[in-house]
Amino acid sequence: MTSPKVRVDPVETLRWVGEVLEMIDQRVLPAQFVYVQCRSAKDVADAIRNMVVRGAPAIGCAAACGMALEAVRSASLSREDFNNAMKSAADLLLESRPTAVNLAWGVARMQQVMMRRPAAPDVTAREMLAEAHEVLAEDVRVNRTMGAHGAKLLQDGDRVLTHCNAGALAAAGHGTALGVVRSAIEAGKRLQIIAGETRPFLQGARLTAWEMVESGIPVTLITDGMSGHLMSRGEIDAVIVGADRVAANGDVANKIGTYMVAVLANRHSIPFYVACPTSTLDMALASGDLIPIEERHASEVTGYGEMRWAPEGISVRNPAFDITPASLVTALITEKGVVHAPNRERLAELMKR
Amino acid sequence: MTSPKVRVDPVETLRWVGEVLEMIDQRVLPAQFVYVQCRSAKDVADAIRNMVVRGAPAIGCAAACGMALEAVRSASLSREDFNNAMKSAADLLLESRPTAVNLAWGVARMQQVMMRRPAAPDVTAREMLAEAHEVLAEDVRVNRTMGAHGAKLLQDGDRVLTHCNAGALAAAGHGTALGVVRSAIEAGKRLQIIAGETRPFLQGARLTAWEMVESGIPVTLITDGMSGHLMSRGEIDAVIVGADRVAANGDVANKIGTYMVAVLANRHSIPFYVACPTSTLDMALASGDLIPIEERHASEVTGYGEMRWAPEGISVRNPAFDITPASLVTALITEKGVVHAPNRERLAELMKR
Numbered sequence: 209m210t211s212p213k214v215r216v217d218p219v220e221t222l223r224w225v226g227e228v229l230e231m232i233d234q235r236v237l238p239a240q241f242v243y244v245q246c247r248s249a250k251d252v253a254d255a256i257r258n259m260v261v262r263g264a265p266a267i268g269c270a271a272a273c274g275m276a277l278e279a280v281r282s283a284s285l286s287r288e289d290f291n292n293a294m295k296s297a298a299d300l301l302l303e304s305r306p307t308a309v310n311l312a313w314g315v316a317r318m319q320q321v322m323m324r325r326p327a328a329p330d331v332t333a334r335e336m337l338a339e340a341h342e343v344l345a346e347d348v349r350v351n352r353t354m355g356a357h358g359a360k361l362l363q364d365g366d367r368v369l370t371h372c373n374a375g376a377l378a379a380a381g382h383g384t385a386l387g388v389v390r391s392a393i394e395a396g397k398r399l400q401i402i403a404g405e406t407r408p409f410l411q412g413a414r415l416t417a418w419e420m421v422e423s424g425i426p427v428t429l430i431t432d433g434m435s436g437h438l439m440s441r442g443e444i445d446a447v448i449v450g451a452d453r454v455a456a457n458g459d460v461a462n463k464i465g466t467y468m469v470a471v472l473a474n475r476h477s478i479p480f481y482v483a484c485p486t487s488t489l490d491m492a493l494a495s496g497d498l499i500p501i502e503e504r505h506a507s508e509v510t511g512y513g514e515m516r517w518a519p520e521g522i523s524v525r526n527p528a529f530d531i532t533p534a535s536l537v538t539a540l541i542t543e544k545g546v547v548h549a550p551n552r553e554r555l556a557e558l559m560k561r
Numbered sequence: 562m563t564s565p566k567v568r569v570d571p572v573e574t575l576r577w578v579g580e581v582l583e584m585i586d587q588r589v590l591p592a593q594f595v596y597v598q599c600r601s602a603k604d605v606a607d608a609i610r611n612m613v614v615r616g617a618p619a620i621g622c623a624a625a626c627g628m629a630l631e632a633v634r635s636a637s638l639s640r641e642d643f644n645n646a647m648k649s650a651a652d653l654l655l656e657s658r659p660t661a662v663n664l665a666w667g668v669a670r671m672q673q674v675m676m677r678r679p680a681a682p683d684v685t686a687r688e689m690l691a692e693a694h695e696v697l698a699e700d701v702r703v704n705r706t707m708g709a710h711g712a713k714l715l716q717d718g719d720r721v722l723t724h725c726n727a728g729a730l731a732a733a734g735h736g737t738a739l740g741v742v743r744s745a746i747e748a749g750k751r752l753q754i755i756a757g758e759t760r761p762f763l764q765g766a767r768l769t770a771w772e773m774v775e776s777g778i779p780v781t782l783i784t785d786g787m788s789g790h791l792m793s794r795g796e797i798d799a800v801i802v803g804a805d806r807v808a809a810n811g812d813v814a815n816k817i818g819t820y821m822v823a824v825l826a827n828r829h830s831i832p833f834y835v836a837c838p839t840s841t842l843d844m845a846l847a848s849g850d851l852i853p854i855e856e857r858h859a860s861e862v863t864g865y866g867e868m869r870w871a872p873e874g875i876s877v878r879n880p881a882f883d884i885t886p887a888s889l890v891t892a893l894i895t896e897k898g899v900v901h902a903p904n905r906e907r908l909a910e911l912m913k914r
Contacts, residue, residue: 238870238871238872239870371786402878404786405760405862405871406786407758407760407784407785407786408784410870413862413863413870413871414870414871414872417871417872417875418872420875421872421873421874421875426876427875427876428875428876428877428878429862429863429871429875429876429877429878430862430877430878430879431760431761431785431817431818431862431879432760432784432785432786432818433724433757433759433760433785433816433817433818433819433821433883434817434818434878434879434880434883435821436818436820436821436824436883437817437820437854437880437883437884438878440820440883440884463786464784464786464787464790465784465785465786465787465789466786467789467790467793468786468788468789468821468825471789471824471825471828472821472824475824501790509758509766509782509783509784510766510782512865512868512870513868513870515865515866515868517591517592517763517766517767517865517866518591518758518766518767518770518782519591519767519770519771519774520774521774522756522770522773522774522780522781522782523779523780523781523782524781524782524783525755525781525782525783525787525791526783526784526787527787527790530786530787530789530790530793531790531793
């Protein structure tokens with residue numbers, strides 16, 4: 209294995225260009241690298257719903273930015289109309305996707321800025337725009353801190369399986385699960401990534417693979433049915449994934465297929481790590497079975513993009529997430545530290561730090 | 562649930578038209594329904610390698626027919642040249658794909674006809690052609706007997722998960738795993754099929770879904786990462802799959818992804834059935850880890866058909882099969898009967914029947 213050359217934070221998943229929010233269009237990567245411009249909360253809600261932007265931390269950041277965009281647009285309104293506009297924006301953003309709790313976190317954070325002190329709408333709008341910039345910067349800082357904590361769990365030479373994309377593209381930068389990988393490599397460890405393709409949206413084949421190539425990190429692509437076989441042959445040393453929501457007892461909602469990987473890792477005594485910021489923890493939900501699971505369009509399963517390969521006349525199921533029980537999680541990696549064998553007590557203790 | 566209307570054996574996967582063997586081109590189903598014509602062992606070997614025809618029993622039948630085609634082509638040669646031609650044909654067919662043992666079975670069966678009695682090549686060729694016809698007819702009979710045995714294991718109302726395609730398209734007709742389903746429905750049971758799409762070749766999304774629609778059997782398509790989630794929600798009552806090779810101890814080689822489904826079924830106490838003719842049993846192999854696993858082209862994983870969605874610069878793994886240990890198999894269903902909790906002793910006893 210040659211010494212790795214890692215380019216750090218190669219992409220700006222979300223960026224402000226003046227008072228316009230730009231996001232990489234993740235539906236068309238890696239064939240095309242283009243930015244979509246958002247000028248309102250509705251633009252952002254549409255982008256979240258259509259998966260221009262995806263990944264729990266990125267969705268949280270986008271929602272915060274969507275609130276700021278709407279505030280700037282509404283800055284010349286009366287205080288009452290401004291408040292109504294912000295209420296509508298929040299509703300629109302909150303209903304765009306149901307599973308990632310970061311979305312609610314991003315909206316709530318901007319509402320706190322609004323309520324911090326009474327001010328004219330244009331003053332509040334400026335404050336919200338500044339806060340949205342801070343949300344993006346903070347997300348990268350959080351991911352770097354998380355990466356430093358998690359990097360210690362990975363060993364030199366590890367072949368690390370990941371599912372979906374919990375990388376720089378799923379956040380404002382660096383990434384959660386792949387942020388831990390980046391940090392471990394920056395610390396001198398040689399790692400290889402095995403990326404599950406993650407049907408139906410192919411976040412692994414398109415986004416994780418692209419991010420790893422861009423960063424010069426060796427990556428091997430497999431289909432979602434192959435990880436168990438590789439584990440049985442001793443070809444995977446660790447699993448690391450992100451999360452869309454973690455319940456108070458440590459149950460993890462993540463991209464559909466994660467649960468099967470976790471069960472197989474457990475069978476083969478391979479550590480299964482979940483990396484996410486504490487903004488992904490939903491301490492109000494007792495357990496994973498209370499997490500709403502989004503069911504998406506049948507057309508995602510019957511083909512890909514413009515191509516359809518399944519016949520007419522069938523039914524389709526398309527749950528976008530599944531629940532991995534806490535008992536299968538070796539450790540939860542957050543910016544506040546690592547929680548081994550997460551459970552209710554340990555997560556409560558983490559949140560107090 | 563409405564009363565099912567099942568059309569029996571809707572397709573002829575392999576058929577003789579005079580002295581030409583025709584096979585449905587399974588690479589282009591369901592978008593196109595076309596037959597490919599084979600006139601030599603090389604034509605058949607190419608069709609097997611390129612997956613025009615796939616499925617262990619169908620490959621076994623095709624190999625037998627390939628030997629017959631070559632015999633007919635070589636009928637006017639000297640005995641020595643005929644024997645050499647048949648030796649070359651056997652070698653060509655045997656190396657077309659490594660995992661399914663039925664391929665060797667089909668070739669060996671035709672070699673037995675050759676060695677049965679000394680005769681002029683044209684006489685032997687006629688006998689081999691007759692035997693090839695019999696192999697196809699026998700495969701359907703075997704599947705119907707297997708279906709009758711296995712049908713008793715499925716309950717009225719069951720939601721039955723299958724992986725890959727072990728249907729009429731994987732055999733000369735009726736099918737193995739889906740043959741059991743067909744037989745259970747013919748016996749009056751109402752079943753729903755849940756089909757895993759089976760990346761990378763999409764046998765589930767294309768072939769199983771198509772076969773079920775053609776037969777009027779309700780089918781729900783999912784991606785390969787979804788079955789664990791459905792099991793955890795109590796939405797799957799039984800799993801039934803085919804096999805490409807079964808070792809003497811009951812370990813099962815089947816389409817990549819089967820092992821993960823078996824592990825999840827075990828975790829959720831859902832019966833996991835394997836249906837295959839005894840020609841799929843390889844009593845010469847002690848255990849599954851001795852079964853050769855074919856590694857196919859990277860291009861199957863980096864996209865589908867003409868479409869490529871993964872970036873350049875990545876590595877790819879593409880094992881076509883995996884091994885499910887016997888301990889995860891609730892029962893093996895064959896034409897000689899059902900073996901519950903298969904192991905070495907029980908399989909040896911089955912083969913003596």
